[in-house]
Amino acid sequence: MMAFVSGPTAVIEPLLGLGLALPVAGVNWHTFFFLLFAAVACGFAVAVVAADNVVRMALYLVLSLGATAGLFFLAGAEFVGAMQLMIYVGGTLVLLVFGVMLTAQAPFVSIKGSAGDRVLAGVVGAVLLAVLLQAALSVPAWRRPASGHVGQPAATPIGMALVGVRVDEPDPAAPAKNRRSGYLLPFEIVSVHLLVVLVGAAYLARAKRRKTPRAIEVAASVEPAASVAEHAAIGRDRPRGASVLAGGRS
Amino acid sequence: MNPSVASLVPVLGFLSEPVSVAHYLVVGAILFVSGVACMAVKRNALGVLMGIELVLNGANVNFVAFASPYLQAEGGRSLGLDGQLIALFVILLAAAEAAVALAITLNFYNNHATVDVDRADDLKG
Numbered sequence: 157m158m159a160f161v162s163g164p165t166a167v168i169e170p171l172l173g174l175g176l177a178l179p180v181a182g183v184n185w186h187t188f189f190f191l192l193f194a195a196v197a198c199g200f201a202v203a204v205v206a207a208d209n210v211v212r213m214a215l216y217l218v219l220s221l222g223a224t225a226g227l228f229f230l231a232g233a234e235f236v237g238a239m240q241l242m243i244y245v246g247g248t249l250v251l252l253v254f255g256v257m258l259t260a261q262a263p264f265v266s267i268k269g270s271a272g273d274r275v276l277a278g279v280v281g282a283v284l285l286a287v288l289l290q291a292a293l294s295v296p297a298w299r300r301p302a303s304g305h306v307g308q309p310a311a312t313p314i315g316m317a318l319v320g321v322r323v324d325e326p327d328p329a330a331p332a333k334n335r336r337s338g339y340l341l342p343f344e345i346v347s348v349h350l351l352v353v354l355v356g357a358a359y360l361a362r363a364k365r366r367k368t369p370r371a372i373e374v375a376a377s378v379e380p381a382a383s384v385a386e387h388a389a390i391g392r393d394r395p396r397g398a399s400v401l402a403g404g405r406s
Numbered sequence: 407m408n409p410s411v412a413s414l415v416p417v418l419g420f421l422s423e424p425v426s427v428a429h430y431l432v433v434g435a436i437l438f439v440s441g442v443a444c445m446a447v448k449r450n451a452l453g454v455l456m457g458i459e460l461v462l463n464g465a466n467v468n469f470v471a472f473a474s475p476y477l478q479a480e481g482g483r484s485l486g487l488d489g490q491l492i493a494l495f496v497i498l499l500a501a502a503e504a505a506v507a508l509a510i511t512l513n514f515y516n517n518h519a520t521v522d523v524d525r526a527d528d529l530k531g
Contacts, residue, residue, distance in 0.1 A: 217460070231476060235490065244501070
């Protein structure tokens with residue numbers, strides 16, 4: 157205890173009292189920030205499930221994924237953490253929030269499931285969580301604390317691996333079948349896949365400008381429903397018929 | 407930390423010990439289960455999408471934890487860079503999947519004026 161008196165705690169101690177000020181000196185800050193980020197990530201992930209309002213769910217998801225990026229930084233995966241922030245939080249979730257805004261008409265902001273479904277999902281989720289936790293905690297090698305080995309920053313090896321060269325090879329002289337593979341081919345496949353997917357998504361979600369006489373006639377004949385549909389429709393597309401409108405509004 | 411203090415307050419003792427892979431696995435498990443429950447419970451199509459994002463993130467946490475150089479015990483085998491690269495690919499594919507799923511949801515909304523997945527039963531046999 158005497159060792160703690162010299163240092164910042166010596167100032168805090170009289171203010172906070174012995175019980176609060178003393179532990180600060182022994183805290184492992186890596187663990188502290190891990191617990192902070194893990195609590196935020198898990199807490200808001202559960203909040204996503206618990207919330208009924210879809211706008212709040214989107215907000216909670218942003219916070220949960222942002223905290224997960226913090227966990228990646230703490231694990232030494234700086235590049236993955238940065239990509240998580242930029243692609244996930246900055247891209248995918250903005251897309252999701254746009255989707256929420258485009259479809260968030262009053263009746264659909266909160267669609268509640270039945271209570272029975274919720275109880276069933278809670279029970280199944282608890283069982284699944286128990287199985288996963290048992291598996292996670294049952295391997296002794298995973299519970300051993302870290303050796304304190306400090307890794308290199310990983311951006312350069314990742315970039316080289318994506319063009320097919322592994323600079324993190326433990327043994328460059330090893331025969332080819334024992335060496336680690338590069339990721340040039342998966343990288344190319346993913347790039348083309350992303351391009352095709354985005355073109356396809358733009359095609360699927362495009363605003364349809366074609367107005368058939370039938371659609372105009374239907375829209376004119378059911379005036380109140382048509383105004384709702386006009387409000388709801390993305391672009392200038394009219395829903396296909398009066399029966400669909402009547403079903404959609406209930 | 408002073409062991410007597412650590413034994414008196416278990417949470418503080420937990421704070422003073424280093425993080426291991428199992429800690430990350432617990433976080434990944436909670437994210438995964440939240441995502442599965444979200445996919446099962448939500449009737450809003452966008453809620454189902456959010457559940458998918460949570461599931462993918464839970465898997466990513468595990469990949470990064472197994473790849474981390476900081477979390478390996480002495481002599482332990484690490485995934486090395488492979489884990490981080492797989493996590494990157496998962497993030498990219500999640501972005502692609504979100505774009506397509508969102509386009510389908512908007513199309514469904516255009517045609518049916520709702521995002522309730524229970525109403526998507528036109529193909530019911």
